[in-house]
Amino acid sequence: QNNTTVLMVASGRGATHFVKELLARGADVQAQDLDSWTALHFAAKAGHVGIVELLLDNGAELEHRDMGGWTALMWGSYKGHTSVVALLLQRGADVQAHGNYHLNPLLWASGRGHTEIVRLLVNTGGAKVNVGDKYGTTPLVWACRKGSAEIVDVLLKAGANVDTAGMYSWTPLLVAVSGGFQECVSLLLERKPNVNALDKDGMTALSIACREGLTEIASALIAAGAYLNVQDRAGDTPLINAVKGGHRSVVEILMKRHVDVDIQGKDKKTALYTAVEKGHTA
Numbered sequence: 001q002n003n004t005t006v007l008m009v010a011s012g013r014g015a016t017h018f019v020k021e022l023l024a025r026g027a028d029v030q031a032q033d034l035d036s037w038t039a040l041h042f043a044a045k046a047g048h049v050g051i052v053e054l055l056l057d058n059g060a061e062l063e064h065r066d067m068g069g070w071t072a073l074m075w076g077s078y079k080g081h082t083s084v085v086a087l088l089l090q091r092g093a094d095v096q097a098h099g100n101y102h103l104n105p106l107l108w109a110s111g112r113g114h115t116e117i118v119r120l121l122v123n124t125g126g127a128k129v130n131v132g133d134k135y136g137t138t139p140l141v142w143a144c145r146k147g148s149a150e151i152v153d154v155l156l157k158a159g160a161n162v163d164t165a166g167m168y169s170w171t172p173l174l175v176a177v178s179g180g181f182q183e184c185v186s187l188l189l190e191r192k193p194n195v196n197a198l199d200k201d202g203m204t205a206l207s208i209a210c211r212e213g214l215t216e217i218a219s220a221l222i223a224a225g226a227y228l229n230v231q232d233r234a235g236d237t238p239l240i241n242a243v244k245g246g247h248r249s250v251v252e253i254l255m256k257r258h259v260d261v262d263i264q265g266k267d268k269k270t271a272l273y274t275a276v277e278k279g280h281t282a
Contacts, residue, residue, distance in 0.1 A: 007027040038060065047076070048084075073088045073097060074105050082114070106128075106129070107133055132166060133166070138160065141166045147176070170199055177217055204232075205221050206218060215250050239263075243280060
């Protein structure tokens, strides 16, 4: 019903013998289904590297795009099929090809935690590490969202910009802190990012760490020069955020520094007033 051919089915199921037989009988290697998929897409998505090679050797178009603009390399990168990606790169696949929303192989591999594929795309394929998606979100931000410290390390060593913000003004650091990914945060801080960048709600990385009760991350951010008394759009300081969450250890860290305990939020309440109101009096 979808114009799927026998070659497509065999390619997707890894039936090498049938694929060879079909190709020998003259099966159309470039036939497309209603979604513009070819047999190569089926094989690449399923991770059947031997069949991918067979199809390419029999004239399959390397850069053919499906309805979403995806090439075989994009499918291999998305699904985490390292051997398929390696072969496609060896055959000259366009590492910067992108589909809908400007998503490319490196963005998908970074966001889905496929470390070895990221290494291949960057080190072998020469993928540009600072090319973002439709919203400007870079591979580094995607990797930080996933909490993939190894990928963060690979991207940083390849020259990824540590401060490029994507959707909602999220920088890599803001994303890593929001997820509580301490190892990613440590790697980013080594690159001296802007620790006081604001998200769409006017929150800094320290404000987020204090709100979530991330004591060690908060300490690292303070050591890196995070502003202690900055107010978000709600007028709350890192201290007020920590108090609201009942995060005593974070409050103790802040109190050892020069925090202004008298700052009021938009509700005119100080950190002390909030603590009493919430019963955090111990």
